[in-house]
Amino acid sequence: MIRPNAQPLIRPSVASLHPYVPGEQPHGEGWIKLNTNENWFVAPGVLHAVAAAATSDLRRYPDAACSDLRTRLEARYGVPSARTICGNGSDEILTLLIRACAGEGDRIAYADPSYSLYETLAQIQNAAPVPVPMGPQWELPVDDLIAIDAPLTLVASPHAPSGTAFALADLERLAAGVTGVVAFDEAYVDFGGVSALAFIDRYPNVVVVRTMSKAFGLAGVRLGYAFGSAEVVDALYRIKDSYNVDRLAQVAGCAALDAWDEYAAVNRATVTRRDAVADTLRNRFGWHVWPSAANFVLATPENADAEVIALRLKEERILVRHFARPRLGRSLRISIGSGPEMDRFLDVLGSIVG
Numbered sequence: 001m002i003r004p005n006a007q008p009l010i011r012p013s014v015a016s017l018h019p020y021v022p023g024e025q026p027h028g029e030g031w032i033k034l035n036t037n038e039n040w041f042v043a044p045g046v047l048h049a050v051a052a053a054a055t056s057d058l059r060r061y062p063d064a065a066c067s068d069l070r071t072r073l074e075a076r077y078g079v080p081s082a083r084t085i086c087g088n089g090s091d092e093i094l095t096l097l098i099r100a101c102a103g104e105g106d107r108i109a110y111a112d113p114s115y116s117l118y119e120t121l122a123q124i125q126n127a128a129p130v131p132v133p134m135g136p137q138w139e140l141p142v143d144d145l146i147a148i149d150a151p152l153t154l155v156a157s158p159h160a161p162s163g164t165a166f167a168l169a170d171l172e173r174l175a176a177g178v179t180g181v182v183a184f185d186e187a188y189v190d191f192g193g194v195s196a197l198a199f200i201d202r203y204p205n206v207v208v209v210r211t212m213s214k215a216f217g218l219a220g221v222r223l224g225y226a227f228g229s230a231e232v233v234d235a236l237y238r239i240k241d242s243y244n245v246d247r248l249a250q251v252a253g254c255a256a257l258d259a260w261d262e263y264a265a266v267n268r269a270t271v272t273r274r275d276a277v278a279d280t281l282r283n284r285f286g287w288h289v290w291p292s293a294a295n296f297v298l299a300t301p302e303n304a305d306a307e308v309i310a311l312r313l314k315e316e317r318i319l320v321r322h323f324a325r326p327r328l329g330r331s332l333r334i335s336i337g338s339g340p341e342m343d344r345f346l347d348v349l350g351s352i353v354g
């Protein structure tokens with residue numbers, strides 16, 4: 001269709017955007033999904049609670065403040081509920097932070113490589129993404145991030161996609177050294193990382209972002225939350241959609257927190273299995289595996305093409321994640337599934353690489 005002298009329909013920063021590419025969600029049965037770091041477990045209590053909540057109440061809007069959920073979060077983490085906000089996945093919390101902290105052209109700094117959504121969200125906002133190279137052993141570039149002193153600094157901690165746990169002292173040095181907001185994205189913290197949560201009482205610029213997608217097995221309902229100073233959290237409330245967390249997600253989140261002990265036991269087993277899988281990849285296949293504090297490992301096959309291995313695994317209905325990006329192209333990120341899933345993965349891998 002010709003539109004002579006018409007103005008562009010889409011903002012240039014959006015028109016030229018490279019959108020975030022999520023991990024594949026396959027259709028059909030029989031897949032072993034080790035590509036998006038989901039939990040392999042859902043507590044039965046969560047399923048019962050969600051089924052019980054599927055009533056005619058669904059015609060009503062949800063609680064805009066997520067009051068029950070925030071009360072439970074306060075009981076669990078000791079952060080006053082006024083300094084907690086819930087979101088439609090932690091992705092929404094990241095979006096809110098970027099909107100609240102960075103205007104057009106403002107810098108958003110993050111360690112690179114990292115969760116690639118950071119860059120996409122910055123571009124959508126027409127802000128200036130500043131990727132800061134990590135060290136050769138995935139060290140957090142604390143001094144470089146401090147030197148940039150961006151209005152918003154994003155740190156996945158433990159780091160994704162390497163799984164590296166950072167030293168608390170480094171995280172604190174960053175929090176103290178940057179004058180803008182520092183968001184610690186602790187999506188994987190329940191699998192062995194250290195938490196920066198205590199910093200929110202010392203540093204008004206610190207926000208800790210969490211998700212229920214990983215340790216609490218709720219990727220499918222989309223639920224995340226953040227803790228921070230009243231000033232920052234209040235700003236996020238002012239810009240969020242009124243009803244950003246739906247009724248069933250709120251119920252699922254409450255039930256998952258009630259099932260804390262069950263999830264803790266399952267996640268401890270995942271950590272043990274992660275370390276065993278890493279050892280097998282190293283000892284049986286000779287792969288390089290980075291130490292991980294998350295529910296995945298980043299592994300580099302020696303003398304084999306990582307992308308080809310991912311494709312061969314997919315032919316056997318096993319998905320792992322390959323990133324065609326600098327520093328990552330020779331590696332695979334492998335989520336830690338159930339025992340039988342990992343046994344099957346290692347068997348099939350053995351038949352592929354010998």
Ligand SMILES: Cc1ncc(COP(=O)(O)O)c(C=O)c1O
Nearest residue numbers: 089090091115160187211213224
């Ligand atoms: C580092 C990191 N942060 C945030 C997220 C998004 O989590 P959510 O499902 O809560 O949006 C992910 C998902 O993979 C992640 O890896």
